[in-house]
Amino acid sequence: MADRLTSRANPDVGKTVINGLALLLVLSYAVPYVYLVSTSLKPAADVQQIPPSFFPDRVTLENFETAIGTAGLPQAFLNSAIVAVLTTVLSLLIAVPAAYVATSYRRPLTVSFLLFALVTRMVPPVSLGVPLFQLLKSLGLLDTTTGLVLAHTSNAVPLALLLMAAFFENVPKDLEEAARIDGCSRFQAFLHIILPVMRGGMAITALFSFIASWNEFLFALLLTSQNSKTAPIVIAEFNSVYGLAWGPMTAAAVLYSLPVILVTLVLQKQIIGGLTFGAVKG
């Protein structure tokens, strides 16, 4: 009897432990962001209170008013948006066809091509900063949106290429072949059949490219100064030699995180579809 009870209870205990661990993991992700939001809603006096409080005693939007009123921040948001959108578009335009060719027509050269993309991900971005600075300077593109888009694209394309290659690997070759039998050239088969099938994969790749550019700090710091400063740089400047404006800084950071959260929510279906693409037989 006791044995039967133990064996029946064990799975429940195991489930509870797993759920508890999962909750702990989720909280470890969520805590910094929740603290960011909480700080942005605290009055100035509470922000630097010692010991710090996790939740505000009084909720205020004064930090958001200060942040929005800060000179240069709205423009920096706009710059970030322009750079991130252009980087995303450009990365997809390069990576999608390149990944398709590299996976569909496997040759030693295409395999090396993908391997090289992987290698570039291993290079520390800081070591690319100086050559990029000199390159953009010689092209007259320092402190321009175009220059930053090119820099971000060079950073985003390898990741986009590897992601898209992984997605294309899961597209049955039969689809392209069926389209070719049905009257398509190779390019038409890619355009009419393969691309629409890859919507989920492209949504994920677009999101990752967008986030990579939207959050990028180092290249923006090195390659911009006045005209094309992006939001991460302006937000960092809240913390300057003239003082620590934690409240407005966290408020600006919360505002800056909203587009990414919104995009993720909007693309939720495609992202889950893309992540599980090929996992189960259709």
Added chain:
Amino acid sequence: MAHITLDKVNKVYGDSFHAIHDLTFDIRDGEFMVFVGPSGCGKSTALRMIAGLESISSGEVSIGDRVVNGVDPKDRDIAMVFQSYALYPHKTVRENIAFPLRMAGMKSAEIDAKVDEAARILELTPHLDRKPAHLSGGQRQRVAMGRAIVRKPKAFLMDEPLSNLDAKLRVQMRAEIAGLQRSLGVTTVYVTHDQVEAMTMGDRVTVLKAGRLQQVDTPQNLYNRPANVFVAAFIGSPSMNLFEAQLDGETLRLGSQEIPLPAPVFETRPSLRSHAGRPVIVGIRPEDIDDASVTEKRAFAEISAPVTLVESLGAETLAHLEIDAPQVDAEGVDDGTEGRRPASAVGRFAPRTQVRPGDRARLAVTAENLHFFDRDTRLSIW
């Protein structure tokens, strides 16, 4: 519609793997030709070369009177049904079937009429607005068929289209495809590894092994007059029993037992006498081995063998026997034991047989139906 000709077609991958060797045959206009063979025999490669999805290393493929070696698949005017169906997942059934017509630049009204007609034939009308993911396996198969028939191409190419269906549906679709092909009269090349499909569907069947043509013939001829040991064993279920035997005058020595051969055996195979005194490979179909104690056969030779297993299938009983004669491997692969180990054989007994495993059964062998093959060349002796 068109005839399809393969003339000394070869396919070599890289420098080493020779997948297809000098494949030569003609598929007649309106004919249902089946390519059959074990995995890796090159049947799908041959089909894909006809489709233009695989390049040809040497030789010529013609569709109609046109050599199509360098012609793009889209310009060959063929339709293909894939094993996976290859339905476009983002398109509805209607859009899937209409796709080849749209690519051909047909007007919308005409496309709608043709799609509706194809859907009616394949009983897909209620599903036209669904996506493939919401269809059953059988319905997906029909959509793939619809996409093929809607164009009225010169030829249908089908690459194991039924292998993803369950057994019951496969039998149903087998009949439907064969019926559809007959009513449309379009030249069809059908690839399968299932010899039952090959035998029941094809006007003629091409048997391939390791990229080499073994025999092209009607199903009945493949069964009754196999060209070699491989075809004899591949066609028919259960397989033909193959033993090494000795031909002494008009008597066949099968291990320690003897089977007197009647005159018709030599009349239908004039060159058999030249093998007298030499070892030959003898083939006995399971239906030519019965339980002598209950058989209704009138002319038979009697031998005996221990029964190792009995499988009752209702209408018949399969008896597994151990024949006192050396075994022959149908694939021609000698692992060192060929010709030495005793042969396992299967007899198709009348259902009222009383034999049990462990019994020594008296076997009625229809000697007139025996098959003989040269031991060295493995070719049929006629």
